[in-house]
Amino acid sequence: MHSKVTIIGSGPAGHTAAIYAARANMEPTLFEGMMAGGVAPGGQLTTTTDVENFPGFPEGITGSELTDRLRKQSERFGTNIVTETISRVDLSSRPFKLWREDADGDQDEPDTCDALIVATGATANRLNIKGEDTYWQRGMSACAVCDGAAPIFRNKPLVVIGGGDSACEEATFLTKYASHVYVAVRRDVFRASNIMAKRAIGNPKITVLWNTHVVEAKGDGKVLTHVVLQDARSKETRNLDVSGLFYAIGHTPNTAFLKNQLETDETGYLIVKPGTSLTKIKGVFAAGDVHDKHYRQAITAAGSGCMAALDAEKYLEELAAEKQEKASKI
Structure with a gap:
């Protein structure tokens, strides 16, 4: 043809x-x-x-x-x-x-x-963590600008995964709507530029979780209610109550x-x-x-x-x- x-x-x-x-x-x-x-x-x-x-x-x-x-x-x-x-x-x-x-x-x-x-x-890019198939677009997204203002995320705690400029930008953007934003960084330092890293670290509505992996998304079967975090060094796990997870890994x-x-x-x-x-x-x-x-x-x-x-x-x-x-x- x-x-x-x-x-x-x-x-x-x-x-x-x-x-x-x-x-x-x-x-x-x-x-x-x-x-x-x-x-x-x-x-x-x-x-x-x-x-x-x-x-x-x-x-x-x-x-x-x-x-x-x-x-x-x-x-x-x-x-x-x-x-x-x-x-x-x-x-x-x-x-x-x-x-x-x-x-x-x-x-x-x-x-x-x-x-x-x-x-x-x-x-x-996604991490394909456990629970992702269930909660994708039910609390999980890869675009803060696209989805961050949705009612499901407003005035709720959220977590962003990533350590580069995109993660810092998306976390900062989400503070307009979220009650608090956590940024899970797998290392003990950002890959982001200094100015973007300082902006995120200095924001009172952002908490950086260093040396942290998000290993599972959990909820009530309908929407995300929390994630499972794993310490990159000790391998210990704990729950973090959040209503949204945003990938910012490129x-x-x-x-x-x-x-x-x-x-x-x-x-x-x-x-x-x-x-x-x-x-x-x-x-x-x-x-x-x-x-x-x-x-x-x-x-x-x-x-x-x-x-x-x-x-x-x-x-x-x-x-x-x-x-x-x-x-x-x-």
Whole structure:
């Protein structure tokens, strides 16, 4: 199957790109993936319960419902949505080649496209502690900015796991809503920058638990009520009453399938030309959390999806002009 524009990824970035591309008559194909990155089609947004900071929904909306609405809007304008995962690509020649993942290995004949938008996002790192399957999104989250203001966490004690800048930032952010915030650090020092570490340590609503591992999440079967802590040195355990646990141990951008064909930073995020969605390969664009490791919000991802579609449209216009010029010289 050949497409003018192919989009890999089905979060806000991917679907926004699809909406813009479809309305511009670019007839996009969107591969939404099948549990790609360990999450359902729709990406990290599907792991969020209540979304209260996406414009247009004053009463809030669940992550899954917002994803469904984005999908329906893409389909309405004619996007060809394929519920399969792209396992590898070849960007060395045009048209670009993409192979789908299947039970028997990669397909023999690849799909092709003139322009490619990579919107595969980044997956929040988890520790997979005991009880996580039960209490994920029932008191456990990997995004304080996304979920911290939810009623379940307001005026309640919370714990953040991590020792870097993200942990300090998220703990500080959560003090706006929590009665108190604990930060579990597995060593006796922060990995965070000095300014961020001092800010967290000096906050009266934050207690740092040094040399501490969180080894289990417990609750009443419906919501989290406490966690089990283990001292990294003595191995002794104790309970800590909290209503929320937030992972702040980083994200892994979903770029492995690209096989280093695009330029990335030291942590694997795609690098784009500042102010655009352009990657180092002409005709390949990046949108959303796959290149944005700073904001990581649904609304910023959607904005970058718009940028990618507009950049792709301009590229296709230039491509068509080049072909017309070559044809006129024959």
